[in-house]
Amino acid sequence: MNRHCSFGRVRRWAPLVLSALLGLLPLAPANAAPPSKAWQQLEAVERRQRADPAPLAEQLRGLEPRLAVDSAERLEARTLLGLLAAQDGDLAQVTTIVKWLQDWPLDELQPSAQVAAACVWAEYQRRRGDLREARKALSKVSVVQREGALPLQRWRYHRQASFTALDAGALELAQSEAQLALKLAEQLAHPWRVALSLADMAELARRLRQDERGRLWISRALSAAESDPDPITLYEVHTGRALVYSEDSAIALQSYSQALQLATEAGAARLRALALANLSDYHLRHGKPSVALDLAQQSLALVGPGDDPGTANLARFNIGLAKVLMGRLSEGRALAKAAVQAELQHGALATAAEDWLELARYLERMQDLPGAAEAYREGLKLAQPLRREQLQRRLLEAQERFDADRRDRDLELLARDKALKAAQISQRNLQLGLWALIGGCVLVSAALVVQALRRARNANARLAVRNAALKQQSESDSLTGLSNRRHFQAVMRQQGPELQGSLFLIDIDHFKRINDSYGHAGGDQVLIELARRLRHQMRDDDLVVRWGGEEFLVYARTTEPLLARALAQRLLDVVGRTPVVYESLHITTSASIGFVSLPLAPHGLRLPWERAIDLVDTVMYLAKVHGRNRAYGLERMLATDPLQAAELAARLEGAWQAGDVTLVTLEGPKLGSQAGTPAPPPAPQPHQPHQPPKEDGHALAQ
Known part of the structure; x- marks a missing residue:
């Protein structure tokens, strides 16, 4: 596949890995033999298959009779014909080629033929937007068949498996498949394949919020693509570069524009449609709805009926958002919701979750609070299980x-x-x-x-x-001097199987923006100063832990909810009341906090520390989605054992509304709200109107 043609939002193509592959990858083994003329022709066709499906199919039909029957070259030619037919949505041709591949005689190439058949059928299903059928086709390939196939067929298989797993929200599976594809790309010694796999890794790092790593991968991808350039590969890499640098508007715009130019020069109408849709998304996020609407409509006009459901759906969603921002709320909301429902029908769960939350932010910005509340609830319903995984x-x-x-x-x-x-x-x-x-x-x-x-x-x-x-x-964090996870785990083991006390998970809001604006030295100063403030608020026998990145974990010995509530308010205040001084600059900070005291009323619920952290992370995530700079505390849950608690946490907002859990909300110093009163369950509109985030990043990525 290609990432940019998945049915899900194309600008979020496939998610991962990374520590084992950080070394520079050699592009070719020293003793690699030059490919035959037939293989060179087949590779040239594959490199351009997204640009010119029809003429390339004719070229393959002319080449195929000159290839030996039952040869690897003949198998590859027929596989490429199937992939081109899948792009054109030609079911009859796809069915014929899949059957031909499945009927391959029993010899050493049979595993390759079976893998190729699965990839062709999966490509067809994905092109028509049915991700469930695509995953089903790939799952039918046995381990023996996959391991016995040629590296080229395995590379295609693992890339497709990574993309379909990503769209379903199975991040761990997507990561392992992407790793395997990258290793095979290196083994094949084709720079353009290496470039595509490196770009996949960059996107996966972005989805894991490993921004520096993502930029490293995309830099290597661009180098690999430029070592053996063609417009289609460069188009892919520049689109990926725009995604990785989405916080840097100048680089993102330059990369999206470069991708559009490459698609135009290659005469690739479908890629040009996708580039226009991505540019539309860029202008939406930068407050230019009229420009975004025009670009999205141009994109939709280039996609024929049934040609590319992914690009068409992205264009429709962007048209809906643009109309919302232009004040045409009813029309825009209906278009966007229809696009999200189409994603759900085809199994793109992670993409649908992000789109619901994005729609909610745009509706909230336009003061459509009932519509925003509905979209938030739908997004959280999909996002919470993915977050928990x-x-x-x-x-x-x-x-x-x-x-x-x-x-x-x-x-x-x-x-x-x-x-x-x-x-x-x-x-x-x-x-x-x-x-x-x-x-x-x-x-x-x-x-x-x-x-x-x-x-x-x-x-x-x-x-x-x-x-x-x-x-x-x-057992200490080298930057802040706080305890680290290892020390926290040691303390928990000493205390027994169940946690007793209060846990606070603190996530610094928009920390990436701080790093981008003030540099990593400024970000480090923020972490050091906030760590000092948090530690100053705690007693000697309490524990403050740097949990990872911009997250802190506080463990207090108190089991009294009222004391935990008061402490949560103090933590909010010390983070947000006074800016952090870095050199001559004043850096404003705030935090989102989730907290809970165990045992938990009304049944005295006790939890292992791992489950308690899982629970408090879900509560903190709810605070972040509902506007940041606030703390949500879980004070009551109608659960008697960890299993019931996990079930209620999986639908936390719905359980809150139904009265199965009681949450309190505390506002940070910027908002100046009265703190410490129990928050009402969510009504048909947001339970507490708040200003929308000042950036258009996705809530899942914060």
């Missing part, structure tokens, strides 16, 4: 790192014990030797032994001090 994955990764560190420490202690025993044996041997000495040597030897023992005691004392320092370093 990401949190669980992060916790598993943290636990794996902790277990690895613990194994390393055990090995180190074992080595020390072995060395100590060897030293003791050596000392015993020395004592036996001393007894064998005669006369006047006894006193000298005794003095030497005393001196040796004194040195050993001093060395052991220094070792103990050094070990204590190392333990302190391993």
Whole structure:
């Protein structure tokens, strides 16, 4: 696929990985043999397949009779014909080619033929917008077939699997598939394939909010594309670059414009339609609805009926948003909602969640509060399970790192014990030797032994001090001096299986904007200063943890909800009341906070610390989606065990409205609201009108 033709919002193509692949990738093995003329022709067709489907299909039909029957080249030619037919929505041709591939004789190429058949059918289903059928086609390929296929077929398979998993919100699966595709691209030694896979990795990093890593990947993708340039590959990479640099308006606009120019030069009407839709989205986010409307309408005019549902749906959604911003609320809202419903019907859950939340922000900006409330509820209903999956994955990764560190420490202690025993044996041997000495040597030897023992005691004392320092370093955050996750986990293990106390998860609002505006040194100063303020608010036996990135976790020993509420208000105030001073600049900050006290009323609910963090993260996310600079506290939940609690957390806002949970809301100092009163359940409009965020980023990405 290509990312830019998925049925989901094209500007959010596929999500991931990354630590194992950060090294520079070689583009070709040193001993790679030059491809045959037939393979060169087939590769040239594939590189342009998105630009000129019809003439390329004719070229393949002319080439195919000259290729040996049952050869790898013949298999590749028929596969490319199937992919081109899928782009054109030619069901009869696709069905014929898929059957031809499935009937491939039983030989060494049969696994490749089966994988190719699945990819062709999945491409057709994805082009017509049916992501569920596309995933089903790919899932029918067995592990034996996939591993026995040629690298080229496996590369296509894993890229398609990554994109369809992303659209369904299965981020972990999408990440592993993208990794496999990247390794195969390197093995194939085709710079343009490497460029596309690197661009995939950049987008996945962006979706994981790993911005620096995403920029590194896209820089490498551009270098790979320019080493063997063609307009279609460069189009893909420049579109990806615009997404990665979406916060830098100048670079994003330049990259989108470059992509449009490349599509125009290549004569690729479909790619030009997609580039226009992406430019429309850019101008929407920068407050130019009339320009966005014109570009989206141009895009829709270039897409024929059934040609490209993904691009057409994106254009329709942007037309709806533009009309909302132009004051045509009823018309625009209906168009946008129809586009989101189309995404849901075809299984693009993650995309639909983002679109609901984006529509809610635009409606709220135009004071359509009932419409905004409905869109928020629909977006949260889809987004909360996806958010919970990401949190669980992060916790598993943290636990794996902790277990690895613990194994390393055990090995180190074992080595020390072995060395100590060897030293003791050596000392015993020395004592036996001393007894064998005669006369006047006894006193000298005794003095030497005393001196040796004194040195050993001093060395052991220094070792103990050094070990204590190392333990302190391993359980502290190097930037802020706060405790880290490892120390928090150690404290939780000492306390028993269930958490007792109050947890506060604090996320600094718009921290990426701070980094972009003041540099990473400014962002670091914000983290250091806010860490100092948070620590100053806590008692000595409470715990303040840098949980990761711009998130802090506070564990207070109190189990009293009223005290937790008062502490949450103080934390909001110390973060937002006074700007952080960096050099001669004053940086304004605020935070979104979720908190809970355990055991939880009315049934005295107790939870393991992992489940408690999962719960407080969901509450914090609700505070962020509802406007930031506020704290939401869970004070009551009609649950008697962790399973019931997880079920209510999965539909937290609905449970709040139904009265199954009680939340309180506290406003940060900027808004000046009265704090500490129980918040009413959400009504048909937002429970508390608030100013919309001043940026058009997606709530899921904050």
